[in-house]
Amino acid sequence: MLRIENLEVYRGRTYVLKGISLEVGRGEIVALIGANGAGKTTTLKTISALLHPHRGRIAYRTETDQELALDRLPAEEIVRQGVSHCPEGRGVFAGLTVRENLVAGAYLRRDKPGIREDFQRVYELFPILEQRASQTAGSLSGGEQAMLAIGRALMARPRLLILDEPSLGLAPLIVARIFALLAEINARGVTILLVEQNAIMALDLSHRAYVLETGRVTLSGASSAIACDEAVRRAYLGGQSR
Amino acid sequence: MTGGYITQQIVNGLILGSMYALVAIGFTMIYGIIRLINFAHGDVVMIGAFVTLGLLQILGWPFWLVSLCVLAAGAFVGLCIERTAFRPMRGAPQVTGFITSLAVSIMIQNLGIVFVSAQPRNFTFPGFLQQLLRVGPVSFRAVDLVIMATALVLMAALILLVRKTRLGVGMRATAENLDVARLMGININRTIMATFAVGGALAAVAGLMWGGKFGQIDPLLGFVPGLKSFVAAVIGGVGSIPGAICGGYILGLAEVLFVGLLPPIYSAFRDAFVFGTLILILLVLPNGLLGKRMEDRA
Numbered sequence: 401m402l403r404i405e406n407l408e409v410y411r412g413r414t415y416v417l418k419g420i421s422l423e424v425g426r427g428e429i430v431a432l433i434g435a436n437g438a439g440k441t442t443t444l445k446t447i448s449a450l451l452h453p454h455r456g457r458i459a460y461r462t463e464t465d466q467e468l469a470l471d472r473l474p475a476e477e478i479v480r481q482g483v484s485h486c487p488e489g490r491g492v493f494a495g496l497t498v499r500e501n502l503v504a505g506a507y508l509r510r511d512k513p514g515i516r517e518d519f520q521r522v523y524e525l526f527p528i529l530e531q532r533a534s535q536t537a538g539s540l541s542g543g544e545q546a547m548l549a550i551g552r553a554l555m556a557r558p559r560l561l562i563l564d565e566p567s568l569g570l571a572p573l574i575v576a577r578i579f580a581l582l583a584e585i586n587a588r589g590v591t592i593l594l595v596e597q598n599a600i601m602a603l604d605l606s607h608r609a610y611v612l613e614t615g616r617v618t619l620s621g622a623s624s625a626i627a628c629d630e631a632v633r634r635a636y637l638g639g640q641s642r
Numbered sequence: 643m644t645g646g647y648i649t650q651q652i653v654n655g656l657i658l659g660s661m662y663a664l665v666a667i668g669f670t671m672i673y674g675i676i677r678l679i680n681f682a683h684g685d686v687v688m689i690g691a692f693v694t695l696g697l698l699q700i701l702g703w704p705f706w707l708v709s710l711c712v713l714a715a716g717a718f719v720g721l722c723i724e725r726t727a728f729r730p731m732r733g734a735p736q737v738t739g740f741i742t743s744l745a746v747s748i749m750i751q752n753l754g755i756v757f758v759s760a761q762p763r764n765f766t767f768p769g770f771l772q773q774l775l776r777v778g779p780v781s782f783r784a785v786d787l788v789i790m791a792t793a794l795v796l797m798a799a800l801i802l803l804v805r806k807t808r809l810g811v812g813m814r815a816t817a818e819n820l821d822v823a824r825l826m827g828i829n830i831n832r833t834i835m836a837t838f839a840v841g842g843a844l845a846a847v848a849g850l851m852w853g854g855k856f857g858q859i860d861p862l863l864g865f866v867p868g869l870k871s872f873v874a875a876v877i878g879g880v881g882s883i884p885g886a887i888c889g890g891y892i893l894g895l896a897e898v899l900f901v902g903l904l905p906p907i908y909s910a911f912r913d914a915f916v917f918g919t920l921i922l923i924l925l926v927l928p929n930g931l932l933g934k935r936m937e938d939r940a
Contacts, residue, residue: 448825450821474829475827476824476828479826480827484825487821493814493818493822494818495814495818495934496811496814496815500811500814503808503811504815504826504828507808507826507827
């Protein structure tokens with residue numbers, strides 16, 4: 401569904417991605433793990449056209465089986481093609497109500513009945529959001545904001561959901577709940593590309609994974625295999641993992 | 643000093659405040675969305691006044707039609723300013739935008755001098771608006787009533803736009819976080835242009851009012867209302883629309899009451915009172931009346 405080839409990205413003058421390639425197949429959950437500064441967030445931002453590549457291509461297969469070069473499209477067109485990005489730090493609109501945040505998530509859609517259906521679907525997944533619908537997002541707890549950010553991304557009715565550190569700053573119990581919900585969202589047919597520092601949880605949830613180190617993919621394969629890899633265990637799953 | 647006199651002063655303050663509020667809204671919306679202090683905003687007031695003069699007095703169009711055209715002209719000017727001056731500066735440090743806005747302001751003023759001359763022109767509204775009305779001890783012209791009512795209608799419409807429409811959600815989302823707004827598929831260029839258009843339309847209408855109220859216009863007239871409306875926006879808390887409205891009325895009332903209630907020898911200090919009010923309010927409430935703490939956006 402998504403194929404990245406030899407992607408090189410600069411942020412300012414810093415050479416962050418030094419030619420990475422990865423693939424996400426339809427229906428998969430793919431995890432991107434690695435230490436701080438490895439280029440995980442940069443990869444995601446480049447997919448969503450918040451950053452532009454210096455070299456390389458990002459190919460995306462649309463619903464109608466066309467191949468699009470995402471690196472040539474503006475951000476809103478990428479959303480329209482079904483790629484929804486739940487950003488690092490969640491980025492909920494604090495001054496908007498929960499409902500308005502969800503409306504913003506469906507910004508490009510015109511199908512009112514479909515939007516209403518998705519409101520129900522999101523409220524079903526995250527009942528707390530329905531209770532808090534008219535509160536401002538800034539008044540929610542961290543876990544509730546994480547749910548809102550995911551719900552908002554779902555309001556675009558994505559084919560590919562991109563998540564940047566959904567576990568960041570959350571209590572383990574809440575992380576476990578959110579990961580269970582991600583599995584459920586995936587089971588309903590949404591492909592997921594997940595960036596995580598919490599490598600144990602990410603490898604547990606995902607089918608396949610890529611390990612990123614200072615802008616390069618150093619390891620890839622089935623998540624279960626990577627979880628057993630000696631080097632990965634030492635680097636990410638031992639004392640350093642959170 | 644009678645109660646009637648004070649009531650009269652309060653009414654005068656509300657009229658002045660209506661105009662400040664309309665201009666302050668544009669300031670606050672533009673700051674809110676791209677963290678730009680747009681000093682060219684006051685000059686849209688001047689353009690509004692001259693468009694009114696041209697259509698109403700020279701071409702003799704009916705008043706209602708002129709009002710609509712002034713709204714449209716203001717929106718158009720706002721759009722042009724954003725597209726030509728500020729879009730290329732997007733992402734530059736705040737100071738760059740600020741200096742750019744000063745440049746735009748000076749340019750508009752000088753274009754005004756070139757095209758309509760620096761000579762002040764008399765500005766008269768049609769007779770029915772000049773009619774003197776009396777309510778108890780308070781007297782005002784019909785135009786004052788039109789100013790206050792129009793301002794209220796426009797502000798109500800604006801709040802509905804921002805609170806209830808999809809575009810409004812887009813504007814507020816963009817104001818909070820440009821990048822995340824883009825991830826929602828919001829076309830931020832279009833949203834920012836819409837903000838400038840709305841701000842410009844309101845400022846131009848304030849120009850129509852300004853001319854009608856003070857009877858004389860010239861190409862530099864935008865500077866003072868621009869500056870004072872900026873003060874009003876700061877008093878209310880930059881970024882907050884209700885704040886800008888409150889700030890506008892507070893400033894209008896403060897200005898008129900200071901002058902009206904103190905002995906006449908102080909009336910030359912009119913502007914000093916305005917800025918004194920600003921300093922006092924900011925000492926107590928550094929973020930303005932309704933402002934939130936706002937981080938700088940690089």
